[in-house]
Amino acid sequence: MEFLTASNKKGLGDKVELFDKGILNAEGKDIVVIGGGDTAMDCVRTSVRQKAKSVKCLYRRDKENMPGSAREVANAEEEGVEFVWLSSPKKFKGTNKVENLIVDQIQLGEPDDSGRRRPQIKQGSEFEIKADMVIKALGFDPEDLPYLFDAKELQVTKWGTVKTDFDTMETNLKGVFAAGDIVRGASLVVWAIKDGRDAAVAMKTYLENIKLKKSKVA
Amino acid sequence: MTDKMLKFVKIGQQTPPKRDVGDRKDDFNEIYDDFIKQKAEEQSSRCSQCGVPFCQVHCPLSNNIPDWLKLTAEGRLKEAYELSQSTNNMPEVCGRICPQDRLCEGNCVIEQSGHGTVTIGSMEKYITDNAWEKGWVKPIEVKFEKDQSVGVIGAGPAGLAAAEQLRKNGYKITVYDRYDRAGGLLIYGIPNFKLEKYVVERRTKLLKDGGIEFVHNFEVGKDATLDQLRKKT
Structure with a gap:
């Protein structure tokens, strides 16, 4: 969320320190966004426009079971975002900053209460993805x-x-x-x-x- | 009467042209171009004018979609705008960012029958953008201001809609927001390529011109407690 706010503030002509320092700027980086909703689509497509080196979207279910708008997914795909379906992050690797992401493969089980199929981790299926910046887009909690x-x-x-x-x-x-x-x-x-x-x-x-x-x- | 409508049998579905991928990756501007008047009239004429309009049923705001499509097809754009804005405080925003494929367009009868949905979202955007251009969108004019006041915390879409509706009824309205601009997620959450910021800013300016007072950089709990706000008159 801070990532999107920073980008919008830049667009409106404001000074954003964290962006100018590069912390919230995707330029030249390998970006991994975790999540499959509309906010995740906003993050990947913003990264593309900030000239990220590569943009991947990790989602634990498959395309048919995504919560967000199909139109937005299609727009993101057109813009060169790579979707890594059926994958779930396990841990971050790197010294001082994130360099790699260890990811588990997922298989879909029985449908849950929302009708979407429940993700289950495939044992021993982990693999690595290179990442300079990881953005979590995993839903919002109400403020207290x-x-x-x-x-x-x-x-x-x-x-x-x-x-x-x-x-x-x-x-x-x-x-x-x-x-x-x-x-x-x-x-x-x-x-x-x-x-x-x-x-x-x-x-x-x-x-x-x-x-x-x-x-x-x- | 049906002369103008039900054209989905002859006219195929068309959305306003999407900008070329290479081009749109270079900036943060919106990716869809605008309809021209003739295309808008043509595309709205595809509506089948259902007796039970499922598009309207599945719209949270119960927007009177078949009627404003018909008005558009007939070239009566001002009336289309009046009707559209009577149930929605920011139709041009919904036209841009609603997930129509899950709401109105997803339930369109001609979509269900395989002809491809009426492009309701693009029409909604067209109708109100055109109204802004033509100067039909006017700030609220309060003839008799009431002596009661309402404070609204948060200038997101819910706060702005409530503020506008109450202002129309003559109440004195103050909107408090912790950020330096109004709009909430519309301004700081949703990226420009889905919703350009001038769209939000002209809405908030309209509300200001209608006599709604905005207090920015105001955090309830820090700058005043909820209790203090409630005691205000």
């Missing part, structure tokens, strides 16, 4: 809002997302509503817009009710 906002009383679910009333999108704090990834977990922009719009409707009702109560008392 009660801690960050200094609001311990804000209730969250067992996944760490903010707990809201399904009908009103109100949290357990009166007059505080929540929408988007922090309620839903990482999802699509279109869902964020939908949630934002729904929350707005509920908030309007809430604000109008406050008004009504006040005018009745007066």
Whole structure:
């Protein structure tokens, strides 16, 4: 994620120290991206544009079982990204910095709850991939809002997302509503817009009710 | 009535041209070119105007897709834009980055019957980009501002959509964001080759022009606690 933010900030004309120092710049490097979602596709395609020497994408399932958009995978393939299907990183090798990645081959077992086939490691199948930089694109965890906002009383679910009333999108704090990834977990922009719009409707009702109560008392 | 539509039997599917691979690897710009008006009208006329439109059913925003495709095919682009933006706060963003193959386009009936989906995403992008060009996209005008205020934490798509909807209803809105620019993942997460940043920036400018106040570099928990924000009037 820092990798994509750095690249976007550069694109917007900002100074990014970690990029200028080369830490978050893929130029001239052998890049390995781990993960098969839309963020992984963004990372590989950004690396291509930063003039990486080679770009590989490691994913533990095969093409049919990828979670991301097929269109994005096709675009990445066109741009010269090499996909290493059915592979899972085991450990990093190198002195001071990563030089090689030890990878296990995977075979697919029975489908899991999501309908995708469960990856299992093939014993003794490990091989090495050269890597100057490894980018993990393995999903997002919700931030710890009660801690960050200094609001311990804000209730969250067992996944760490903010707990809201399904009908009103109100949290357990009166007059505080929540929408988007922090309620839903990482999802699509279109869902964020939908949630934002729904929350707005509920908030309007809430604000109008406050008004009504006040005018009745007066 | 069906004269203009149901052309999928005669007209094949076409997306706007994709830029050449060698060319697009050299920069961070978007990879799809724009439709021209005639192509847009032609491609939207492929829609079969289903009685139960599965594209709309599978759109989280229930976008009224068959109707704005029909309006586009008829050259009524302003009405198409009005209809499209009535259910979506940033159609040109969704047109660019939605995984249409899993949502509207994946469920298109002519796709299911083997003719190739109507290119809904590109049409959505075309309709609203064209509206921006023509100056049809206008900031919110609040006639009577209410005395109640709303604070929105986070200027991502959910925050911006909520802010815009509430502002339309006349509330005073302040959006707090910890970064120096608004947009959340739209600005700092999604790369330019999928969503160029002027698209996001003109949206946030529109909201500012509509009277929404933005406070950047503001971290709730550091610059103010949630409790302090709630006590504000």
